[in-house]
Amino acid sequence: MTTARELALQVLQSLETGKQQSDTLLHRSLHHSTLNRADRALSTGLVNGVLRYRLQLDFVIAQFYHHKLEKAAPIMKNILRLGVYQILFLNKVPDWAAVNECVKLARKYKGERMSKLVNGVLRKITPESVTLDEWLKEKKNEEQLAVKYSHPQWLVERWSAAYGNEKSEALLSYNNQFPSFGFRINRLKNSAGRFFSDPAMAAVMHEESGIDNIFLSKDFNAFEPAVIDGRLTVQNPTQALACLLLHPAPGSNVLDLCAAPGGKATFMAELMENRGQITAVDRYEQKLEKIESHAEALGITIIKTVMEDARSFMPEIHPDAILLDAPCTGTGVLGRRAELRWKLNPEMLQELLVLQAELLDHAAELLDENGILVYATCSIEPEENNLQIYSFLRRHPDFIADPVGEHLPEQFRQSNEGCGAILTLPGEHPGFDGGFCQRLRKAKG
Numbered sequence: 001m002t003t004a005r006e007l008a009l010q011v012l013q014s015l016e017t018g019k020q021q022s023d024t025l026l027h028r029s030l031h032h033s034t035l036n037r038a039d040r041a042l043s044t045g046l047v048n049g050v051l052r053y054r055l056q057l058d059f060v061i062a063q064f065y066h067h068k069l070e071k072a073a074p075i076m077k078n079i080l081r082l083g084v085y086q087i088l089f090l091n092k093v094p095d096w097a098a099v100n101e102c103v104k105l106a107r108k109y110k111g112e113r114m115s116k117l118v119n120g121v122l123r124k125i126t127p128e129s130v131t132l133d134e135w136l137k138e139k140k141n142e143e144q145l146a147v148k149y150s151h152p153q154w155l156v157e158r159w160s161a162a163y164g165n166e167k168s169e170a171l172l173s174y175n176n177q178f179p180s181f182g183f184r185i186n187r188l189k190n191s192a193g194r195f196f197s198d199p200a201m202a203a204v205m206h207e208e209s210g211i212d213n214i215f216l217s218k219d220f221n222a223f224e225p226a227v228i229d230g231r232l233t234v235q236n237p238t239q240a241l242a243c244l245l246l247h248p249a250p251g252s253n254v255l256d257l258c259a260a261p262g263g264k265a266t267f268m269a270e271l272m273e274n275r276g277q278i279t280a281v282d283r284y285e286q287k288l289e290k291i292e293s294h295a296e297a298l299g300i301t302i303i304k305t306v307m308e309d310a311r312s313f314m315p316e317i318h319p320d321a322i323l324l325d326a327p328c329t330g331t332g333v334l335g336r337r338a339e340l341r342w343k344l345n346p347e348m349l350q351e352l353l354v355l356q357a358e359l360l361d362h363a364a365e366l367l368d369e370n371g372i373l374v375y376a377t378c379s380i381e382p383e384e385n386n387l388q389i390y391s392f393l394r395r396h397p398d399f400i401a402d403p404v405g406e407h408l409p410e411q412f413r414q415s416n417e418g419c420g421a422i423l424t425l426p427g428e429h430p431g432f433d434g435g436f437c438q439r440l441r442k443a444k445g
């Protein structure tokens with residue numbers, strides 16, 4: 001039988017070669033396993049922990065491993081990472097148990113000689129023998145932070161430059177915490193009062209997010225049945241802000257240019273009381289199927305999906321409003337997507353900036369006078385957010401920033417009223433991911 005640690009190792013190994021995300025792989029492996037609840041939680045915690053802390057774990061292993069770690073087989077690195085993660089971060093697992101289990105895995109997958117090597121390295125690693133501060137004290141500040149919070153150094157340097165050292169350290173720390181889930185109550189089927197009059201739902205730990213009909217909870221499983229039957233949608237409150245900024249009226253005609261998997265399209269349909277039309281464009285057929293099944297579960301009938309490149313899509317009539325939730329680096333959601341921080345690089349950012357500008361330019365052409373354009377990202381990089389908008393406004397003097405309006409919670413209205421933009425940094429507002437949204441209006445047709 002596959003143990004919790006072996007399952008975690010298998011998921012980590014699949015990530016080395018495949019293109020799928022860790023949560024998809026974990027979900028699939030757990031679905032087919034016979035592990036009990038505690039072991040499932042252990043596998044999940046190990047995969048997420050090893051992915052997040054990879055840089056720090058490798059730094060620690062390198063102090064005790066007397067060969068070139070880069071040259072070790074990926075499975076050896078992953079077994080060592082699993083061992084060190086348990087020793088340093090999981091207080092409930094005794095060190096000897098962590099070591100023994102990793103030695104067994106090394107024996108099974110790499111033979112006796114490698115199991116001895118794993119044993120030799122892991123036995124030397126204890127919370128006392130790991131003196132990170134001492135090892136790092138000669139390094140420059142950004143390098144220290146990169147290892148301490150296990151983030152790529154180029155990102156640490158960007159955030160220190162953009163937000164200063166203190167804020168940047170708070171962001172790094174937040175990204176290693178277990179974030180809450182946001183749940184949106186489907187107002188087409190329910191009110192918040194009615195939803196929580198169900199004693200099974202009321203009994204689960206949850207808190208208000210500050211946005212009507214959206215609450216936060218760490219307990220995904222307890223709310224899953226309500227997600228399946230369409231009373232709830234999983235949505236972080238930051239994602240909801242972009243829809244509230246647009247706030248389409250019932251009966252209006254909205255174009256959602258990068259729509260899948262449909263979290264925002266379905267929220268806009270709920271705000272529109274399922275009256276009017278939302279054209280949901282995305283490039284990928286499989287992703288559009290997700291919007292369709294999502295809308296069906298929620299009882300939404302006004303979303304029409306279109307598979308096309310949003311840089312050339314031409315609607316039959318000009319819409320009243322466009323939501324452009326652009327592809328982005330996702331640096332506002334690194335706490336939620338454990339491996340994403342290692343997949344990003346500065347070249348990718350440059351490519352995305354070009355794509356975002358092209359999408360914005362095409363969206364601008366599709367609006368008539370007084371048409372509304374809301375641009376959103378789940379990034380906290382200024383180039384993808386306010387700087388992207390400054391360039392857009394320079395290229396399109398017919399657009400102006402539009403006030404954020406009364407549909408937003410008070411805390412987001414205060415300082416943002418005039419500029420029409422909201423930036424949330426991860427952890428700054430409890431439960432809110434990082435992200436950006438901007439409301440623009442075409443002043444001249």
Ligand SMILES: C[S@@+](CC[C@H](N)C(=O)[O-])C[C@H]1O[C@@H](n2cnc3c(N)ncnc32)[C@H](O)[C@@H]1O
Nearest residue numbers: 258259260261262263264282283309310325327
């Ligand atoms: C940030 S996600 C959108 C999330 C979505 N708005 C939601 O709330 O669920 C960006 C989407 O843009 C799509 N995309 C990327 N490039 C595109 C393009 N050139 N044309 C249309 N869609 C594109 C991706 O497939 C992805 O689904």
